[in-house]
Amino acid sequence: MSTLPATRAPLLAALPYWVSLLTLPLAAFAAYMGGWWVLLLPAFAWLLFDILDLVGGLDQSNPDLTRPMRRCSGTGF
Amino acid sequence: MVWVPAQALMTFGLIVYATRAGHLGGWEKIGLFVGQGVISGAVGIVYAHELLHQRDRLERWLGDILLAMVLWSPFRSHHLRVHHLHVGTPADVVTARYNEGFHRHFARVLWRMPRDAWRAEARLLARKRLTMRSRKNPFWRYTALQTGMLALALVLGGIEGLVFFALQAFVAIWQLELVNYIEHYGLTRKHLGEGRYDHVQPRHSWNAEHRASNKLLINLQRHSDHHYKPDRRYPLLQTYPEDEAPQLPQGYPIMGVAALIPPVWRRMMNPRVRAWRRRFYPEVSDWGPYKRSELPRPRGA
Secondary structure (H helix, E strand, C coil): CCECCCCCCHHHHHHHHHHHHHHHHHHHHHHHHCHHHHHHHHHHHHHHHHHHHHHHCECCCECCCCCCCCHHHHCCC | CCHHHHHHHHHHHHHHHHCCCCCCCHHHHHHHHHHHHHHHHHHHHHHHHHHHCCCCHHHHHHHHHHHHCCCCCHHHHHHHHHHHHHCCCCCCCCCCCCCCCHHHHHHHHHHHHHHHHHHHHHHHHHHCCCCCCCCCCHHHHHHHHHHHHHHHHHHHHHHHHHHHHHHHHHHHHHHHHHHHHHHHCCCCCCEEECCEECCCCHHHCCECCEHHHHHHCCCCCCHHHHHHCCCCCHHHCCCCCCCCCCECCCCHHHHHHHHCCHHHHHHHHHHHHHHHHHHHCCCCCCCHHHHCCCCCCCCCC
């Protein structure tokens, strides 16, 4: 296990957590297209992240606890 | 902050669109709202969970709004007043019992969780010499918010909109409880006698360090640390070595699929639970009462 450097830009570090916002255009696209496309949202949550987990492996780094946090983690959520 | 309007836009936007779209058949609409429910549960409730743990009033309100959007507002009371205090004991219905399949577990949680949440709030109010009629009873807020969401769905989509809203809410609850099932499956705290249990420790939660799903689930899979520091913000959650906290073989998305097929789940997880017992509680020889949830309820539960 390693500790992430405190100097890493907060916005950059937070960027991957915004991945869930992709569901918004996916939902709109699925509704517009209809048919089998309506399975896009479950596929995003269940199938895509199964594959990404297998490919991406583990992240055992620990964040720096001395870094100050703002409301909603400063990431927009 | 961003997710709350995003989920509202997605849920109610789909209700407006799907109830008026001529090109979508019945099954397509059902599929669409099942998908929406998966996102409301897998993503929305995870954010709600993060928010309801914070001290900031606005954040807790946002968490309440997200929970009302899936008609599962009592989750807040249960999670804070029951689950975090009594995880791994018979008082916590969302701690899944060893060898119990998900479907049976889910049916039990559906009726017991709201009841236990109500009782926990009643006990808290009674300590302040208040009744459930008090304005401090959060169930008033839950009822108002959930009624508001149902009314909005009705106004925007008529009866069809209301049905679709209820469908996505049910799927979201199912999704949440699937995650709850995984988080503590078979992990019980040792009974010390007379309703006393050992403290909650990192060993009492299943963890996963999978990079991708931890981004989607905002580190919920670092669950041991969440129980150690419930108000710690998600980017700061820590990981523990395997000799302190048990690790799942895969991330929650794959484990969720496995949990839907109980024989597959048992094959994957039961040997791990037995190994966990040998490692952390070698002195316990009879796990029967733990498995059958026959031990006394913890003091104060």
